[in-house]
Amino acid sequence: MDVFLRRMLLSALLCAAGAAGEVTYQDLLDDPEVAADWLNYHGGYAGHRHSLLDEVNRSNVKSLRLQWAFQERIAEKFEVTPLVHDGIMYITVPPGDVYALDAETGARLWRYSRRMPAKLIACCGLVNRGLAILGDRLFMATLDAYTIALDRKTGRLLWETELIDYSLGYSGTHAPLVVKDMVMVGTAGGEYGIRGFIDAFDVETGERRWRFYTVPGPGEFGNDTWSGDSWKTGGASVWITPSYDPELNLVYWGVGNPGPDWNGDVRLGDNLFSDSVVALDADTGKRKWHFQFTPHDVHDWDATQVMVLIDREYRGVERKLLVTANRNGFIYMLDRETGEFLKATQFVKQTWAVGISEEGRPIRRPGMEPSAEGIEVFPAVAGGTNWMSPAYSPDTGLLYVSCREGSSMYYKGETEYRPGTRYWGSMFVNETTMDKWYGAVRAFHPITAEKVWEHKLFQPVWAGLLSTAGGLVFAGGTGGFFKALDSESGEELWRINLGASILASPMTFEVNGRQLVAVASGGGMFVFTLP
Amino acid sequence: MRLLTYIALLAVIPALLTAARTHETNPMSSQEDFEEGRRLYRINCGVCHGMEGKTGRGARLARRTYRHGNSDAALFDLIEAGVPGTDMPGLWLDEDDIWRILLFVRTFAEKASEVCNASGDVAAGKRVFDSQGSCLACHTVGPRGGRLGPDMSFAGVQYTDQQLRDALLEPSREVTDRYETVRLVTAEGERVEGVVMNENSYNIFVMDRSENIRSFRKAELQSLDLPEESLMPAYGDLLSKADLDNLIAYLCSLQGRDEEVAQ
Numbered sequence: 001m002d003v004f005l006r007r008m009l010l011s012a013l014l015c016a017a018g019a020a021g022e023v024t025y026q027d028l029l030d031d032p033e034v035a036a037d038w039l040n041y042h043g044g045y046a047g048h049r050h051s052l053l054d055e056v057n058r059s060n061v062k063s064l065r066l067q068w069a070f071q072e073r074i075a076e077k078f079e080v081t082p083l084v085h086d087g088i089m090y091i092t093v094p095p096g097d098v099y100a101l102d103a104e105t106g107a108r109l110w111r112y113s114r115r116m117p118a119k120l121i122a123c124c125g126l127v128n129r130g131l132a133i134l135g136d137r138l139f140m141a142t143l144d145a146y147t148i149a150l151d152r153k154t155g156r157l158l159w160e161t162e163l164i165d166y167s168l169g170y171s172g173t174h175a176p177l178v179v180k181d182m183v184m185v186g187t188a189g190g191e192y193g194i195r196g197f198i199d200a201f202d203v204e205t206g207e208r209r210w211r212f213y214t215v216p217g218p219g220e221f222g223n224d225t226w227s228g229d230s231w232k233t234g235g236a237s238v239w240i241t242p243s244y245d246p247e248l249n250l251v252y253w254g255v256g257n258p259g260p261d262w263n264g265d266v267r268l269g270d271n272l273f274s275d276s277v278v279a280l281d282a283d284t285g286k287r288k289w290h291f292q293f294t295p296h297d298v299h300d301w302d303a304t305q306v307m308v309l310i311d312r313e314y315r316g317v318e319r320k321l322l323v324t325a326n327r328n329g330f331i332y333m334l335d336r337e338t339g340e341f342l343k344a345t346q347f348v349k350q351t352w353a354v355g356i357s358e359e360g361r362p363i364r365r366p367g368m369e370p371s372a373e374g375i376e377v378f379p380a381v382a383g384g385t386n387w388m389s390p391a392y393s394p395d396t397g398l399l400y401v402s403c404r405e406g407s408s409m410y411y412k413g414e415t416e417y418r419p420g421t422r423y424w425g426s427m428f429v430n431e432t433t434m435d436k437w438y439g440a441v442r443a444f445h446p447i448t449a450e451k452v453w454e455h456k457l458f459q460p461v462w463a464g465l466l467s468t469a470g471g472l473v474f475a476g477g478t479g480g481f482f483k484a485l486d487s488e489s490g491e492e493l494w495r496i497n498l499g500a501s502i503l504a505s506p507m508t509f510e511v512n513g514r515q516l517v518a519v520a521s522g523g524g525m526f527v528f529t530l531p
Numbered sequence: 532m533r534l535l536t537y538i539a540l541l542a543v544i545p546a547l548l549t550a551a552r553t554h555e556t557n558p559m560s561s562q563e564d565f566e567e568g569r570r571l572y573r574i575n576c577g578v579c580h581g582m583e584g585k586t587g588r589g590a591r592l593a594r595r596t597y598r599h600g601n602s603d604a605a606l607f608d609l610i611e612a613g614v615p616g617t618d619m620p621g622l623w624l625d626e627d628d629i630w631r632i633l634l635f636v637r638t639f640a641e642k643a644s645e646v647c648n649a650s651g652d653v654a655a656g657k658r659v660f661d662s663q664g665s666c667l668a669c670h671t672v673g674p675r676g677g678r679l680g681p682d683m684s685f686a687g688v689q690y691t692d693q694q695l696r697d698a699l700l701e702p703s704r705e706v707t708d709r710y711e712t713v714r715l716v717t718a719e720g721e722r723v724e725g726v727v728m729n730e731n732s733y734n735i736f737v738m739d740r741s742e743n744i745r746s747f748r749k750a751e752l753q754s755l756d757l758p759e760e761s762l763m764p765a766y767g768d769l770l771s772k773a774d775l776d777n778l779i780a781y782l783c784s785l786q787g788r789d790e791e792v793a794q
Contacts, residue, residue, distance in 0.1 A: 021743060088744060096615070102729075102736055102746050109728045109736055109744060113615035153744055154678050156671065 021086045022135045025180055029246055036510035038084045040241075041130050041175035042389065043466075043507060046309040047243035049391040050467040051508045055515035057470030060530055061484045061494045067516055067529040068106030070099075074523035077125045077503045081175065081389075081464075082518055082525065083133050084509040089518070090133070090152065091525060095126040095143050098150060104511045106527065112155035116144055121420055122171050123191035129241070129387075129504075130175035132183055134203055141172025141185040147201055149183075159206035163187055169194050169420045175241045179251065179282045182209055186238020190256040190302065193233035193423035198253060200285055210285030214238060214255045214273050221287075222272035230267035233417045235259030236274040240387045243307040245320070248337055250279045250288055252309070252322060256302035260415045262370045263298070263425025270295040275303045277324065279339060289339030293326045295361060298369050299352065299410060300381050300428070301327040308392050308399065309336060314447055323446045325390055325401045327383025330356060331449050345449030347442065348384035348403050352377050370410035370426065380408040380437075381428040382460070389464030389505035391473060392446070396487050399446040400473050404460035406437040441465065441475045443490060453490035464505025466517070474517060476502030482519055482526070498526055551611060551626040557603045557637075559630040568635030571628055576636075579618070584639035589619065593639040595646060596688050596786055606633055647783035649692045649776060656781025659774050664766065666778075672785060678742050679726055679762060680710060687786040695779050700767045703760035712762050713737050716753040723747075726762065 027034055032044040035052040043049050056064060076094035083090045089103040096114030101107065120126055120143045132139040137158060138150045145166035149158040163185065164170045169192025177184045179200075186198040196214035201207060214236035216222040223231055237256035244251045258267055258274035275294040278287055293303050308323045314333070322336035329350030333343040341360030353362040368377050382404055391400045413426030439457035444450065455475070463476030472493070473485045482502060483495035500522025508517045518527045559568070573582065579589030590598075599609050610629050613621035622629060660666040660683075669680035676683075686695065697704060706712065711727040713735065725739040735755065736746050749755060766775065 086744070087746065100744075102734070104746065105731075105734055107729050107731060107734060107736055107746075113617075115612075115615050118612060151678070153738065153742060156678075156682060158674055 023085055023133050025134065025178075028134070028178060036084075037086075038082065038507045038509045039133055040083075040177075041081050041132070042241060042243065042306065045244040045246065047306045047389075047392075048308060048394075048467070049306075049389045049465065049505065049507075050393050050469075052469045053508055053510055053515045054469040054471075055510075056468065056472065056484075056508075056517065056530060058472065058486055058493060061470070061472060063530055064484065064494050064496075064517070064528045065531060066496075067104075067527045069527070070101055070106045070108075070525040072097075072523050077127050078520040078523055078525075079127045079504045080130045080520055080525075081505050081507050083131050083138075084507075084511075085133060085152075087511050088152075089509075089525075090131050090138055091520075092128040092130055092140060094128050095120065096128075098131065098138065098140060098155060100152070100155060101525075103509065103516070103527075106525075110153075110155040112150055112157065114142060114144075114148070116142075117166065119167075120144060120171065121166065121169050121192060122173070122188065123422070127173050129173060132176040132178045134178045134181075134183070137203060139176045139178065139183045139185075139203070141174060141176055143171045143173065145170045145172055145187065147172065147176065147183065147185045147199070147206070149203070149206060161201055161206040161208065163199060164197075167420050168192070169423075174239045177242055177244065177251065178203065179244055182282070184242070184251065186214070186242075186253060188237045188239040188256075190235035190237030190239075190259055191261065191422055191424060192420060193235065193259050193417045194237060195232060195234060196236035196238055196256065198238055198280070198285070200282075212278070212280055212285040212287065214253075214278065216272065222290075225269040225272045227266075227268035230271075233259055233423060234267060234271060234274065235261075235423075236271075237302070238304070239302075240304040240306065243309050243322075244282065245309055245336060248320070249282050250336070251282050252307040252336065253278050253280065254302070254304045254307060254324070256304050257297055257300045260423045260425030261298075261300040262410060262428065263412050263415055264296055264369075266415070266425075268296075271297070275301060275328075277303060277307055277322070277334070279336065291332075291334055291339050291341060291360065293330070293332060293362075294328045297328075298412075299328070299377060299408075301383055303327065304387050305385060306387075306389050308390060308446075310392060310446055312397075312447060314342060321446075323392075323399060325385045325399075325403075327379070327386060328352070328362070329379045329384040330362075331399075331401070331444060331446075332360070333446070333449075343449065347401065347444065347449070347451075348405055349378045349407075350384065351407075370412035370428075372412060374409040374411045374429070376407050376409050378407040379404065380406040380460070381410070386462070388462055389466075391465040391467035393467040393473075393487055395469060395471070396443075396467075397445070398443045398452055398487065400465045400467060400487075401442050401444065402461045402463060402465055402475070403440045403442050405440065406460055439478070441473065441485060441490070443473075443487075453488075455485055455490045455492065463502040463519075466506040466508060468508060474506045474508075474519070476504070476506065476519055476521070478502070480521060482506070482521065496528075498522065498524070500524075551629070552604065552607050553626065554630070555602075555604050557607075557630050557633055559627065559634045564631045565634050565638075567628070568631035568633070571624070571632050572635050575622055575624070576632065584636065591689075592636055594688060595640045598685050598688050603633065606636070647687045647690060647692050647695070647786075649780040649783050651773070651776035651778070651780030653777070653781050653784045655774075656777035656779065656784075659770065659778045660781055663774065664770060664778060669763065679738060679740070681707070683782060684785060686782040687784055690782070692779050692783055695782050696775070698763075699770075699775060699778070700765060702763035702765055706759065706761045710761070712758055712760055714756045714758065715747060717747065718751045718753060720753065724762070727757070 215234035439461035498521035584592030
């Protein structure tokens with residue numbers, strides 16, 4: 001029986017070893033100081049998308065070369081930011097797959113494939129932006145409106161919890177956020193007359209801890225900002241990963257457009273909390289404060305941009321700030337403890353507002369609302385920027401933003417709510433004349449909002465930015481160019497044509513002492529390193 | 532009102548689930564339909580599932596319960612849509628033809644002589660699996676268990692009792708690719724044993740005994756051995772006959788769908 005005894009001993013050892021390599025909550029708090037890994041969609045709770053890795057830097061980036069590529073038959077937009085832990089890269093592949101890849105060579109270790117309904121409902125492609133990680137678990141929000149947990153070593157499904165019936169127009173597309181022992185997910189579907197919400201689940205069991213409705217119900221604060229029953233179909237979707245301040249224990253969620261998009265007549269009022277940032281207590285889901293960027297929006301300017309958390313001096317006082325470049329064409333600065341509005345500065349051409357009041361409300365230019373005949377307004381419907389990540393470098397102190405210059409013709413029409421179908425209130429047409437339509441990477445001083453440099457791009461950009469301690473800003477173009485810019489001057493130091501649009505934000509990590517940089521393009525994941 | 536509801540359901544169901552299915556239960560029943568189903572099965576399915584539904588790289592169909600559901604509707608949807616992550620593709624056939632195939636496939640179960648069926652004590656078998664046999668060290672049932680061996684959550688629908696007995700007594704007789712054993716020695720002299728997760732000309736990726744996922748450059752290894760044997764010990768020497776019978780009875784009892792297995 002000594003064989004059996006050895007066997008028992010082995011299983012005891014296995015139990016002891018089970019904890020090795022697990023991601024702890026402390027690791028998530030320390031990210032991005034744990035520079036080798038990339039453990040959160042933004043590379044850290046503060047939403048900086050800045051890495052402390054500096055092996056690749058201004059002096060050697062011109063030698064950057066392809067280390068490996070991963071390709072799948074992806075007909076959809078590939079918007080994922082990978083996570084990397086323990087030498088393994090985790091990505092989602094639309095519509096419902098998750099892959100574990102060896103981070104040094106790209107070899108596949110496992111694949112999870114979700115059985116999806118034949119008819120999924122998503123306005124803008126069957127996309128997914130990535131995962132969250134804690135312990136030995138990966139978390140994903142799915143297009144059929146579930147939150148799921150997978151074993152990170154095998155891809156086995158551990159639990160799945162339905163958010164709500166997907167056939168009503170709901171879906172999950174953003175990388176979840178893990179805080180403490182909870183995983184948080186918001187629901188997309190702002191073009192389908194949903195009533196948006198944010199859920200928190202127990203990471204072990206998948207049980208719901210709390211829900212926050214981004215459209216308040218009767219008796220709740222803000223419900224009176226919706227005329228009649230319009231709150232029931234008010235939209236206010238959530239589709240980008242929030243930022244989190246562990247000291248304040250507040251999660252900062254950017255909330256999407258009100259529905260219907262371009263006809264506000266059926267939803268008179270400010271329409272809270274559409275186009276807002278809501279600061280929620282992580283433990284309870286209760287709102288501490290909110291700030292609405294575009295009250296009663298009629299241009300589809302979701303506030304689902306990344307909330308960048310910065311601690312800096314403002315008017316002689318050290319403050320906890322929240323800075324965000326909004327789709328409506330202004331960069332906002334708020335006090336993230338109280339939600340107090342501090343400042344807004346225009347960062348792209350816009351024609352809809354005369355300015356922003358001292359309280360932070362836009363002072364609208366008359367006659368810029370959508371009409372039956374159509375009205376041309378800057379910025380375009382996709383905004384001055386969009387969901388793609390900005391970056392903030394503590395080294396340069398600059399905020400880097402992917403900018404979109406252009407206009408749309410906004411039309412207003414009739415609309416009728418039918419569950420699971422588009423609830424738009426007419427349409428838009430993008431102005432495509434080249435003199436009006438271009439992209440840029442811009443560096444701003446976050447306090448003065450002064451533009452420090454600009455790197456022009458041929459087309460409006462859908463790719464996010466990555467800043468590194470190597471003095472670099474990585475950027476991608478709709479035309480397929482992936483490039484490295486000098487973080488102080490904007491000078492282009494390196495570029496490569498990946499052959500398909502880049503519709504994702506880059507990230508960087510380290511394996512076996514070497515820094516690698518990754519970005520999705522077309523149906524591929526491309527990973528670069530020095531020779 | 533009931534009729535109206537029914538009509539409304541008929542209109543909604545195909546739009547939500549699949550493009551094609553308009554029935555909840557198989558409308559085909561004639562001998563001609565059955566013969567046509569057999570013909571279509573042989574053309575489309577037999578190469579993987581075997582002509583009798585018993586052999587091949589596809590799932591064993593000669594069984595009474597199926598992992599993805601037993602209703603006509605669930606099986607229709609599975610045949611039409613395929614199973615993501617596996618080699619099972621969806622079939623581009625008319626609705627009637629898929630129903631005919633299902634009519635034929637249903638006869639496999641009636642002839643299924645080899646089902647998972649054991650006379651032991653299920654509760655005692657669970658104790659063997661959980662503690663005495665250390666099975667959980669490498670196998671999962673529901674949310675619990677190790678990663679080095681196959682998931683046993685659905686053992687009762689995936690294996691016959693004879694297959695389970697063979698695997699317990701002679702684990703090395705048949706080892707699936709996914710759980711191929713590897714033993715290697717690194718340049719530094721470290722001995723590593725585990726299962727192969729992936730391999731190419733240059734690298735091999737291993738889940739070691741401690742469930743760490745590790746990559747190795749083949750050229751740098753002192754030795755690399757892929758023995759055709761399982762990491763699992765032969766249980767004939769380790770368990771009594773009664774314990775083995777109970778263990779097999781427990782494994783056969785694991786028949787449920789996901790929600791029934793989850794604890």
